[in-house]
Amino acid sequence: MESKSSPGSISVSAPLTKDDDLYRIEDRYAQLEKSFSSNRPKEDLAKVRAAFEFSRDQHIGQARKSGEPYIIHPIAVAQILVDMHMDLVCVETALLHDVVEDTGVTIDEIRKRFGPEVAVCVDGVTKLGKIQLYSREEQQAESVRKMLLAMVGDIRVILVKLCDRLHNLRTIGSLSREKQTRIGQETLDIYSPIAHRLGMGKVRAELEDLAFAAIDPEAHADICGQIEHKRKASQEFLEGIQKSVEQKLAREGIPARVEGRVKRPYSVYLKLKKQKIPIEQVYDLLALRIITDSLKNCYAALGVIHNEWPPIPGRIKDFIAMPRQNGYQSLHTSVMGTGGQAFEVQIRNEEMHRLAEEGVAAHWKYKEGRRGKSTEEQYVNWMRQLVEWQQEMRDPGEFMSTLKVDLYSDEVYVFTPKGKVVVLPRESTPVDFAYAIHSDVGNACVGSKVNNRIVPLKYSLKNGDVVEVLTQPGHMPSKDWLGFVRTSKARNKIKQIINATERSKAIEIGEKYFEKEARRLSVSISKIDEAILAQVLEDYGVGKLEDLFANLGYGKIEARPILMRLSPERAAQEEAKASEAVAPPPSQANMDKEAKNLALRVKGLNDVMIYRAPCCNPIPGEAIVGYITRGKGVAVHSISCTNVQNLMYEVERKIDVEWAKSGVESFDVQISITTDDRPGMLAQFTQILFSENSNIRSLEARGDDDRDGAVVDMKIEVRDKRQLEKILSALRRIPGVRDIERKS
Numbered sequence: 001m002e003s004k005s006s007p008g009s010i011s012v013s014a015p016l017t018k019d020d021d022l023y024r025i026e027d028r029y030a031q032l033e034k035s036f037s038s039n040r041p042k043e044d045l046a047k048v049r050a051a052f053e054f055s056r057d058q059h060i061g062q063a064r065k066s067g068e069p070y071i072i073h074p075i076a077v078a079q080i081l082v083d084m085h086m087d088l089v090c091v092e093t094a095l096l097h098d099v100v101e102d103t104g105v106t107i108d109e110i111r112k113r114f115g116p117e118v119a120v121c122v123d124g125v126t127k128l129g130k131i132q133l134y135s136r137e138e139q140q141a142e143s144v145r146k147m148l149l150a151m152v153g154d155i156r157v158i159l160v161k162l163c164d165r166l167h168n169l170r171t172i173g174s175l176s177r178e179k180q181t182r183i184g185q186e187t188l189d190i191y192s193p194i195a196h197r198l199g200m201g202k203v204r205a206e207l208e209d210l211a212f213a214a215i216d217p218e219a220h221a222d223i224c225g226q227i228e229h230k231r232k233a234s235q236e237f238l239e240g241i242q243k244s245v246e247q248k249l250a251r252e253g254i255p256a257r258v259e260g261r262v263k264r265p266y267s268v269y270l271k272l273k274k275q276k277i278p279i280e281q282v283y284d285l286l287a288l289r290i291i292t293d294s295l296k297n298c299y300a301a302l303g304v305i306h307n308e309w310p311p312i313p314g315r316i317k318d319f320i321a322m323p324r325q326n327g328y329q330s331l332h333t334s335v336m337g338t339g340g341q342a343f344e345v346q347i348r349n350e351e352m353h354r355l356a357e358e359g360v361a362a363h364w365k366y367k368e369g370r371r372g373k374s375t376e377e378q379y380v381n382w383m384r385q386l387v388e389w390q391q392e393m394r395d396p397g398e399f400m401s402t403l404k405v406d407l408y409s410d411e412v413y414v415f416t417p418k419g420k421v422v423v424l425p426r427e428s429t430p431v432d433f434a435y436a437i438h439s440d441v442g443n444a445c446v447g448s449k450v451n452n453r454i455v456p457l458k459y460s461l462k463n464g465d466v467v468e469v470l471t472q473p474g475h476m477p478s479k480d481w482l483g484f485v486r487t488s489k490a491r492n493k494i495k496q497i498i499n500a501t502e503r504s505k506a507i508e509i510g511e512k513y514f515e516k517e518a519r520r521l522s523v524s525i526s527k528i529d530e531a532i533l534a535q536v537l538e539d540y541g542v543g544k545l546e547d548l549f550a551n552l553g554y555g556k557i558e559a560r561p562i563l564m565r566l567s568p569e570r571a572a573q574e575e576a577k578a579s580e581a582v583a584p585p586p587s588q589a590n591m592d593k594e595a596k597n598l599a600l601r602v603k604g605l606n607d608v609m610i611y612r613a614p615c616c617n618p619i620p621g622e623a624i625v626g627y628i629t630r631g632k633g634v635a636v637h638s639i640s641c642t643n644v645q646n647l648m649y650e651v652e653r654k655i656d657v658e659w660a661k662s663g664v665e666s667f668d669v670q671i672s673i674t675t676d677d678r679p680g681m682l683a684q685f686t687q688i689l690f691s692e693n694s695n696i697r698s699l700e701a702r703g704d705d706d707r708d709g710a711v712v713d714m715k716i717e718v719r720d721k722r723q724l725e726k727i728l729s730a731l732r733r734i735p736g737v738r739d740i741e742r743k744s
């Protein structure tokens with residue numbers, strides 16, 4: 001055996017020979033080389049050998065958990081890829097995929113020896129390996145983002161990674177139970193959905209079944225037993241049907257292979273769990289698969305089948321006319337066999353079959369050397385979009401749920417009024433449909449008709465629905481839509497618009513604030529020097545005056561220092577004044593006001609100018625809404641405030657606000673107590689307030705002669721709604737208290 005010595009590599013020594021005898025490493029490699037050269041006769045085998053030998057020498061002395069020499073693993077991963085007809089770079093990457101992670105070799109060295117493409121792929125696989133996938137949701141979201149980024153760089157990275165995972169699962173038996181569960185779960189959460197999305201049906205199926213067995217060996221064995229039992233029982237039946245189909249197709253001159261197919265354990269398991277049915281009722285458990293030569297013959301074969309056995313209504317699916325999002329094409333039908341036993345038939349041509357089994361990998365099959373960018377484009381585009389969206393979605397939980405919809409969901413097929421098919425995730429709404437047509441249609445969407453009847457915008461679309469979108473030019477998407485849209489495209493576009501609207505609100509607030517401060521400081525805005533303004537904008541890191549206003553509106557910066565910069569004369573005056581007299585301390589009232597407003601903020605924005613509306617005087621814990629005033633920032637009202645209803649006719653001025661979690665301030669609340677007029681009442685009131693740690697800011701009692709009682713008006717300090725309610729209910733319990741009203 002030869003070996004190249006390299007800096008840092010361990011030289012070949014006796015144990016290798018022993019391993020080689022025991023595990024027939026050379027034989028395994030020879031098999032790899034043989035399959036590779038028969039699939040891709042023009043490729044340079046010397047390069048494959050170089051990668052193998054380098055990897056073998058680096059991993060020397062390392063063993064897998066099973067005790068096998070480590071090199072067995074990269075060879076096996078490469079073999080899987082070769083069997084998928086993958087190219088030279090893929091095979092080299094597979095052989096080298098653990099070298100950087102597990103030995104001292106650097107990516108630079110890989111690049112020097114094997115070229116930039118292999119280096120990029122090995123680097124990608126190494127980075128994917130370091131990602132913690134089995135973790136809290138936000139970490140998982142970040143991990144998936146990294147995976148997507150790696151895939152966008154070169155899709156072969158994920159192909160190698162999927163095969164790496166596949167081989168690890170095949171040999172998972174020597175790991176601890178805990179590790180098996182973790183790896184299995186991670187596979188079901190991340191890897192198999194990605195394989196599915198890339199159309200790699202075969203890899204996905206094996207990943208899922210192996211992961212299922214790793215997570216729950218008993219359930220897996222149980223399902224396998226049940227399937228086997230059912231298969232044996234129906235074997236004769238199925239063989240009879242198969243023969244009969246073969247004969248009938250031959251008689252019609254339709255060339256075809258007919259295979260029996262048994263549903264995979266994991267999908268049976270999911271079906272049983274989801275539909276809560278016994279295995280007898282899974283009527284696509286056994287299926288026939290007809291693979292013919294052309295698209296035309298797919299439909300011809302379907303005709304032959306339906307001519308012989310009556311189709312079960314509602315079970316015919318034409319995925320040829322309406323391919324699944326991952327490109328899957330086939331005709332599916334369930335028919336009633338003789339003796340009342342139903343079975344499923346899947347019909348496709350060779351091309352469709354290859355795509356169904358191999359997906360994105362199929363594109364490499366007949367390609368030599370360079371990979372063709374255009375063919376994998378549809379898959380890469382999807383990932384690129386996801387990455388973009390992910391960057392805009394701040395909330396990792398939300399990203400995960402979007403991703404799950406995109407990756408895992410079943411699809412629903414609906415039509416435009418002109419008969420064009422639109423494929424959407426299940427439970428999509430007319431709004432999703434509108435955005436799938438065009439962003440402008442989505443934005444202007446005000447209503448929808450499904451099958452000619454008006455439906456609510458959150459209507460859940462069904463297969464075959466004909467969807468019409470009613471639009472109104474200039475209409476803006478509503479924030480409520482975010483509560484029901486399913487597609488990432490709709491979600492993303494709605495958010496973009498809402499952010500833009502909030503920004504324009506911030507600009508408006510900022511501009512008014514700026515003008516007001518200018519008036520207060522007697523700076524004439526019209527006389528501002530262009531050059532100074534340009535300099536100020538640059539110093540604040542913004543391009544336009546508008547951006548400066550936006551920052552003012554968001555409360556990121558203050559107006560005064562800007563105005564002082566813009567008006568050097570005023571600044572000089574101020575300075576002179578400051579040296580003359582010490583500025584008076586801010587009044588207590590003003591300071592209180594400032595502090596209280598700190599307890600509020602506009603959702604998603606920081607420190608916008610904001611204050612509590614005096615009419616309803618909301619306190620923490622109460623449902624509130626913001627209203628953009630002209631020139632005074634955002635007024636916050638209690639939702640129950642009667643003024644709100646009147647103010648909100650200008651819907652676009654409404655803005656979401658929330659209580660910040662500070663909790664140290666207290667708030668004045670005015671209450672009015674109607675009580676029997678008898679001695680000792682006031683003492684009882686003050687006692688309660690004292691024990692609740694609330695201060696009385698003012699108190700006024702007067703007789704209410706009409707009703708032979710007294711009215712006590714009090715201004716008290718409370719922290720929040722809860723404290724107020726506690727105080728009020730304690731006051732109400734005092735004998736003689738008739739009624740308590742909150743005035744503001």
Ligand code: MN
Pocket residue numbers: 073097098164
């Ligand atoms: Mn590996």
